[in-house]
Amino acid sequence: MMVIGLDMMGGDFAPREAVNGVKLFLDKHPSPAVHLALIGDQAQVQPLLDEAGIDASRYRLIHAPEVIGMHEHPTKALKEKIRSSINTGLHLLKEGKIQAFISAGNTGAVMVGALYSIKSMPGIQRPTISTLVPREDGSTGLLLDVGVNADCKPEHLVQFAILGTLYAKNILKVADPGVGLLNIGEEEGKGNLLSQSAYPLLRDNNKIRFVGNIEGRDLFSRKADVIVCDGFTGNIVLKMAESVYDIMNRRQIRDEYFELFNYEYYGGTPVLGVNEPVIIGHGISKGSTFEKMISLAGEVLETRLLDKFRENFTPAKD
Template sequence: MNIGLDMMGGDFAPLEAVKGLQLYMQGNDHAASVFCIGDEAIVNPLLEEYGLSASPNLRVVHAPETIGYHEPPTKALKEKQRSSIAIGFYLLATGKIDAFISAGNTGAMLVGAMFNIKVTEGVLRPTIATIIPKLDGSTGLLLDVGLNSDCKPEQLNQFAILGSLYAKHMLGVAQPKVGLVNMGEEEGKGNMLAQATYPLLAENSHIYFIGNIEGRDILNEKADVMVCDGFTGNIILKLAETFYDITRERGYGNDGYFSRFHYENYGGTPVLGVNKPVVIGHGISTAKAFQNMIHEAEKMIQSDLCGKMANEFKS
């Protein structure tokens, strides 16, 4: 199992990426082989400082260029072929690695995933999802959360399938309940997109559709997979991200429920609907976040999630 890690992506890279690697390697006798993609002159001294330079599970791949956060993604990937993100996708596309992780330029990661790795056959548009902690202790999945601001009903219908597969094979939900995020429970509610999507989900034999869910249902156990367009999903995601900050400021940072909203517990955001595992991390990723991103990529490889998604859309 070979995982590519962009050492140069993130506000605190490469230091936090190295610290995350150290956390991952500690006491892990079955660690994956990690390809550390970045500037050797910067990465190698840090690996040595943190006692990782002699690890047989690590291999440094020199990438002297970095794609900045504000660079146009397509242009940057084309012009910076020696950047850590471009080299990472090259290694993934050519089979040298089995998954690729980066907390760098999100746009470049999405462009690379769609054009270097390619969209799964039969999938109209890939999607990105986020974990939602539930009040009963379970974990839900919300998608799309920003990749597709404007969606068609057929795309939301496919997001439900992709989300259900992720919930089943990554979150351990035997029969994920799918809900359509809407402004009311009754069929016929909502805007034109929601009204047109409802019957498609109701007729979809690949999922267990329970109907519409409202904003009040996002955090309860009513649905395991919550489907919406990326515009709505991103607003919900950004609102949820503030919960941890507010509770911490008010002295409830150690609360068992609200602490689950801290992004670093989940690592990164998977790109669903592409042919190989790609995980995008938060720009402010810390060591724990990088550690969990590696674990997520590891689990995606072990479960053959991308292969299962490909098979689902062939049937």
């Protein structure tokens, strides 16, 4: 049996929307093979679970009386709020009491906490987070890093490319993912110092299928399944895409394709490159988003994604 841990206090609409997500998930997955560990303030969460009529045999509620706010300083908050839902969840994950941990809370705190407690995989220099990229033909690409690593070295982009390739194969079910380098020109030699140096490393790496540079205008095309960039560029792209969706919403433009820019459609993003499955959700996650994140955690475990990562990275020699 797999036990998936969920931070009930994370996100702007917690704990109510987290409870809604739990209900949606359990209704969709009637098999008792997945058990949920719901982590949060008992006094707040239990009444909502009861009210929603959630089957008590499918979960246990783990009391964590403290909450790290969305805008608190990660390191400081983790230290001061030992009994926060984030600290508690990561501790359970480290102890093997749960097999995956999901939080829509303070992203920085989850990242810092994960790096501190469960740590990077041997051989991985910089764990990363990604975003799914909707394409016009209905397929899905992957862009990484989207904000954890603002400054990158060329070797980091190569590691992102390998992690992304394995994610695309196993989770997105892309048979032979092509990797593109986000850049400001098509030919080798174009770009900034980072992309110029990363190009030959990506081209010569035999764990990936490199397809060359991808310009901003080709982000939503099928030129590459996995697109790598530093976290500064990736975060600007991600936030800009979200704002285009918001503007379209405000202007009441309804379109099947652009609807895919709605973060709710995808749920969360796993932290790629740490020793256990950790999934980070958007602060404004709703019930359906939580449901998708729990499902994603299940897939990450079922496909043994992290074992596949481990097989592809050689620990640095001492």
